[in-house]
Amino acid sequence: VSFSLTILGSSSALPTSQRFTSAHALTMHGHSYLIDCGEGSQIRLRQLGISLRRINHIFISHLHGDHYYGLYGLITSLNLLGRKNDLNIYAFPELYQLLNLDRDIFPHEKLDYNINIIPLNNESPQIIYENKNIEVLSIPLRHRIPCCGFVFAEKEKPRKMLKEAILKYNIPIACIKGIKDGNDYICNDGRLISNNLLIESAPPQKKYAYINDTLYTKSVIPYVKYANILYHEATFDEKMIARARQTCHSTAKQAAIIAKESEVEKLIIGHFSARYKELQPLLNEAREIFPETYLAEDGLNFNF
Amino acid sequence: VSFSLTILGSSSALPTSQRFTSAHALTMHGHSYLIDCGEGSQIRLRQLGISLRRINHIFISHLHGDHYYGLYGLITSLNLLGRKNDLNIYAFPELYQLLNLDRDIFPHEKLDYNINIIPLNNESPQIIYENKNIEVLSIPLRHRIPCCGFVFAEKEKPRKMLKEAILKYNIPIACIKGIKDGNDYICNDGRLISNNLLIESAPPQKKYAYINDTLYTKSVIPYVKYANILYHEATFDEKMIARARQTCHSTAKQAAIIAKESEVEKLIIGHFSARYKELQPLLNEAREIFPETYLAEDGLNFNF
Numbered sequence: 001v002s003f004s005l006t007i008l009g010s011s012s013a014l015p016t017s018q019r020f021t022s023a024h025a026l027t028m029h030g031h032s033y034l035i036d037c038g039e040g041s042q043i044r045l046r047q048l049g050i051s052l053r054r055i056n057h058i059f060i061s062h063l064h065g066d067h068y069y070g071l072y073g074l075i076t077s078l079n080l081l082g083r084k085n086d087l088n089i090y091a092f093p094e095l096y097q098l099l100n101l102d103r104d105i106f107p108h109e110k111l112d113y114n115i116n117i118i119p120l121n122n123e124s125p126q127i128i129y130e131n132k133n134i135e136v137l138s139i140p141l142r143h144r145i146p147c148c149g150f151v152f153a154e155k156e157k158p159r160k161m162l163k164e165a166i167l168k169y170n171i172p173i174a175c176i177k178g179i180k181d182g183n184d185y186i187c188n189d190g191r192l193i194s195n196n197l198l199i200e201s202a203p204p205q206k207k208y209a210y211i212n213d214t215l216y217t218k219s220v221i222p223y224v225k226y227a228n229i230l231y232h233e234a235t236f237d238e239k240m241i242a243r244a245r246q247t248c249h250s251t252a253k254q255a256a257i258i259a260k261e262s263e264v265e266k267l268i269i270g271h272f273s274a275r276y277k278e279l280q281p282l283l284n285e286a287r288e289i290f291p292e293t294y295l296a297e298d299g300l301n302f303n304f
Numbered sequence: 305v306s307f308s309l310t311i312l313g314s315s316s317a318l319p320t321s322q323r324f325t326s327a328h329a330l331t332m333h334g335h336s337y338l339i340d341c342g343e344g345s346q347i348r349l350r351q352l353g354i355s356l357r358r359i360n361h362i363f364i365s366h367l368h369g370d371h372y373y374g375l376y377g378l379i380t381s382l383n384l385l386g387r388k389n390d391l392n393i394y395a396f397p398e399l400y401q402l403l404n405l406d407r408d409i410f411p412h413e414k415l416d417y418n419i420n421i422i423p424l425n426n427e428s429p430q431i432i433y434e435n436k437n438i439e440v441l442s443i444p445l446r447h448r449i450p451c452c453g454f455v456f457a458e459k460e461k462p463r464k465m466l467k468e469a470i471l472k473y474n475i476p477i478a479c480i481k482g483i484k485d486g487n488d489y490i491c492n493d494g495r496l497i498s499n500n501l502l503i504e505s506a507p508p509q510k511k512y513a514y515i516n517d518t519l520y521t522k523s524v525i526p527y528v529k530y531a532n533i534l535y536h537e538a539t540f541d542e543k544m545i546a547r548a549r550q551t552c553h554s555t556a557k558q559a560a561i562i563a564k565e566s567e568v569e570k571l572i573i574g575h576f577s578a579r580y581k582e583l584q585p586l587l588n589e590a591r592e593i594f595p596e597t598y599l600a601e602d603g604l605n606f607n608f
Contacts, residue, residue: 014385015381017351039347039374040344046319066377069373072376073370073373100401100402100404
């Protein structure tokens with residue numbers, strides 16, 4: 001199974017000529033998820049050959065425009081493309097008004113499909129979506145307005161008996177369930193066979209964490225721990241730390257500290273202030289602490 | 305004085321990987337005007353090096369999303385850039401609600417400048433804006449919802465006496481005002497001197513006409529007559545004329561007929577349906593009737 005993350009927009013509030021505002025497309029187990037939807041997200045999806053029709057779930061971290069203004073166009077285009085299936089949007093509930101879904105001022109653009117707004121909660125981490133393969137956790141962040149990060153994690157797979165162990169130790173069927181649940185096995189001759197000799201080692205569960213926008217906060221660490229990829233905003237460099245604090249954003253160094261303490265495989269930094277023409281200094285700053293850091297760039301794709 | 309038109313978006317309802325939705329930037333006498341504002345207009349402006357700050361007047365033809373969804377991001381960015389001056393938007397009045405300017409659901413993105421919505425009228429042509437150099441006329445079009453075209457025309461300049469004529473015919477100051485208003489002059493010896501021998505010939509007035517979206521209608525001809533550039537939508541080719549009628553759009557051939565009968569200098573066609581991968585057939589179709597036809601393309605610039 002392949003997992004794929006594509007950066008659709010990597011700028012913060014102001015887009016630049018090269019960088020659109022925040023949006024990521026994540027593909028896990030054949031489903032595509034859109035995370036944030038800045039202006040022009042539908043255009044980036046087209047440019048990168050990602051089908052709009054395959055998106056059924058959109059996760060909006062918070063209601064600053066650079067994270068949701070692309071919904072207007074995307075919602076309209078899905079309608080023009082003949083969508084009939086519900087579209088689920090996980091967001092703070094004011095989005096309903098912001099999209100004007102609460103009033104009938106636009107009868108000529110009536111949607112032929114239904115939009116469900118699934119409200120986020122800024123109080124505590126919550127599982128907001130799950131299917132048989134993955135679950136999505138929302139984590140409260142610390143921004144100027146209510147804001148959540150999202151963790152997409154594969155569910156633990158049922159563990160399988162090793163066939164050769166069944167034969168070798170002559171294990172009766174009645175014991176197999178217990179072994180799958182973690183029991184060791186005691187042979188007729190009294191030998192104890194450790195569970196890990198009887199069971200296939202579990203494939204590691206894939207995990208993607210999206211932390212955008214937030215003041216530096218270690219409260220996210222337990223939730224993003226061991227992620228294959230951690231995306232963490234790095235709006236500023238360490239020289240601008242006062243500005244970062246004032247606007248509830250993070251620096252590249254702070255993102256790297258979170259990555260290191262969370263023992264993730266890879267860190268992607270993004271949501272760059274439009275003031276940075278050159279991002280190498282932010283990358284260097286982060287790599288001093290966490291070498292496996294990469295710069296987000298519109299169109300960049302990461303498989304994991 | 306140079307006049308410049310830049311195409312920011314040339315697709316119809318659905319953007320493509322190359323074409324954003326409708327938006328034109330027009331510069332006349334040092335002022336920039338934005339005409340329609342499809343999603344991503346602010347990004348195109350940045351990519352083309354046109355200053356966002358110089359835009360004080362935005363003209364929105366109608367309230368289908370592909371003509372105004374870019375306003376959300378542009379309005380927010382102008383605020384982030386520190387705008388204090390009023391922004392004037394000429395549009396059908398429902399835009400006020402669509403932009404959520406009527407309700408206080410978004411206190412964290414309070415604007416530090418004022419937006420004036422100047423309502424369009426779908427009943428009759430009206431001058432909706434003028435300054436000392438130009439005037440802008442709105443013209444009712446025939447679309448599925450109220451929709452206007454816009455004609456940007458230089459005002460007639462005050463005509464000047466030819467100095468050599470004053471000397472040659474010994475014209476008294478008392479007669480000059482009448483001559484400027486168009487009078488001929490009768491010399492003391494009874495000779496009649498025709499007005500055009502006394503007055504500088506007026507420089508031709510520059511004119512740009514924007515006709516987007518509309519069913520084919522000759523009613524626009526008197527207003528777009530003799531334009532330097534006529535932009536006319538050509539969503540479809542002639543083979544799709546039934547679809548054009550059904551959706552209140554025009555074909556490339558119909559756009560060319562309007563251009564020919566209006567005796568314009570140059571026709572630009574645009575607002576192409578996303579179904580056309582190749583636009584040469586639309587261009588050929590129009591050029592058979594009006595050879596001075598050009599295809600709109602994002603980023604293309606026309607001086608006139």
